[in-house]
Amino acid sequence: EDQVTQSPEALRLQEGESSSLNCSYTVSGLRGLFWYRQDPGKGPEFLFTLYSAGEEKEKERLKATLTKKESFLHITAPKPEDSATYLCAVQPPSSSNTGKLIFGQGTTLQVKP
Amino acid sequence: DAGVTQSPTHLIKTRGQHVxxxxxxxxxxxxxxxxxxxxxxxxxxxxxYYEKEERGRGNFPxxxxxxxxxxxxSELNVNALLLGDSALYLCASSGSLNQPQHFGDGTRLSIL
Structure with missing residues (x-):
């Protein structure tokens, strides 16, 4: 069964303290891996798409990387406004005609000033 | 440009109703x-749904x-509501099946 697991479930950082969030998946033949940010009471906001192992994408203080079995979201010198839940989702081969995404449970990040 | 819009934002229903x-x-x-x-x-x-045809269905009754x-x-209909249907219902759109999906802020459904 296709599964996505994110760790840790929750992460508390001091402002400026860099860290990484992990997303591991059991899907074979990944069609795409997506990172989203979700603020309380809001829908997920698209951040990145990664398609192949070795690929990297950056946006401000965030960098996403992809290997054959996992993805990392690196947060460099975070600020309090980076506090949110970060969701990872994969598009398995079986969804080639559906676009179905399988989400992890998310990592809730809190950055304290 | 406007993003994905969903309505209503909040909804309270009782068991057995339709939404x-x-x-x-x-x-x-x-x-x-x-x-x-x-x-x-x-x-x-x-x-x-893509081009008005159902392309995929998850494990829902x-x-x-x-x-x-x-x-x-699009519309999502749920009949014979159960307490367990209480959730945030999200809609996402994309230009094609393999492009990133962009989400609305959802409808918060509460079942009493």
């Missing part, structure tokens, strides 16, 4: 997907149904 949730995709997007998000969990796939209209807007 209709609505979604307008980003202009130019032909694909609409529906997800259910229970508190503390990631979204779960319910349906996807037949009480859940959807459709897409000629203007690409």
């Amino acid at each position: 209709t949730l609505r979604c307008s995709p980003i202009s130019g997007h032909k694909s609409v997907s529906w997800y259910q998000q229970v508190l503390g969990q990631g979204p779960q796939f319910i349906f996807q 037949d009480r859940f149904s959807a459709r897409q209209f000629p203007n690409y807007s």
